Amino acid sequence: MRIVLDTNCLLRAVPAKSNFHCILEELYLGHFILCCSNEILTEYEELLMRFYGKDIAENVMNFIINSPYTEKNTPYYKWNLITSDFDDNKFVDCALNAGAEYIVTNDHHFDILKNISFPKIEVIGIETFKEIVLM
Numbered sequence: 020m021r022i023v024l025d026t027n028c029l030l031r032a033v034p035a036k037s038n039f040h041c042i043l044e045e046l047y048l049g050h051f052i053l054c055c056s057n058e059i060l061t062e063y064e065e066l067l068m069r070f071y072g073k074d075i076a077e078n079v080m081n082f083i084i085n086s087p088y089t090e091k092n093t094p095y096y097k098w099n100l101i102t103s104d105f106d107d108n109k110f111v112d113c114a115l116n117a118g119a120e121y122i123v124t125n126d127h128h129f130d131i132l133k134n135i136s137f138p139k140i141e142v143i144g145i146e147t148f149k150e151i152v153l154m
Contacts, residue, residue: 020151021052021090023114025107025124026062028145030070033079039145043079045152046088053089054117058109060084060091092117100135104128114140123148 024032024042032039046053055063063083067076083089094112101107107128114122115138122129122142129142143151 020050020121021054021117021119022121022123022148023054023059023110023117023119025110025122025126025129026059026066027125028123028148029063029079030066031125031145033067033071033075039149042145042149042152043082046086047082049088050152051088053083053086054113054119055083055089055091056094056109056113056116057091059113062109090117098138101128101131103131111140121148 028039028042031037032042034040045051060080060083064076064080067079092113094116096112096116097108098112098115099105099108100111107126110122110124111132113119120141122140123145124142125144132140132142
């Protein structure tokens with residue numbers, strides 16, 4: 020399974036005591052492929068540093084970048100499907116370019132994708148993804 024993980028979900032998965040830390044553990048075990056672009060990685064790093072500090076941000080970024088289950092890709096086409104927050108389009112473009120099954124997010128700006136028939140992108144919340152990946 021290939022996914023794109025929105026930054027809000029990554030931030031929730033980082034703390035070891037989080038109910039969602041298992042998502043990072045499942046990535047470590049190779050139970051899914053995390054699809055990222057340079058834009059996404061840059062946002063991850065920026066917000067990890069803001070919320071958790073330099074050391075944790077470096078550790079998490081090293082884990083993601085060096086994981087054999089992280090696929091880096093470069094979207095060359097900008098779909099601009101999310102108009103309420105254009106910054107979220109980097110996740111959509113990455114998912115389409117990578118052929119991801121899901122965008123995992125709790126951001127309601129992505130709800131617009133449910134009404135778009137082409138290109139079809141499945142958007143699920145972090146709770147749902149946790150259930151899927153732990154099956």
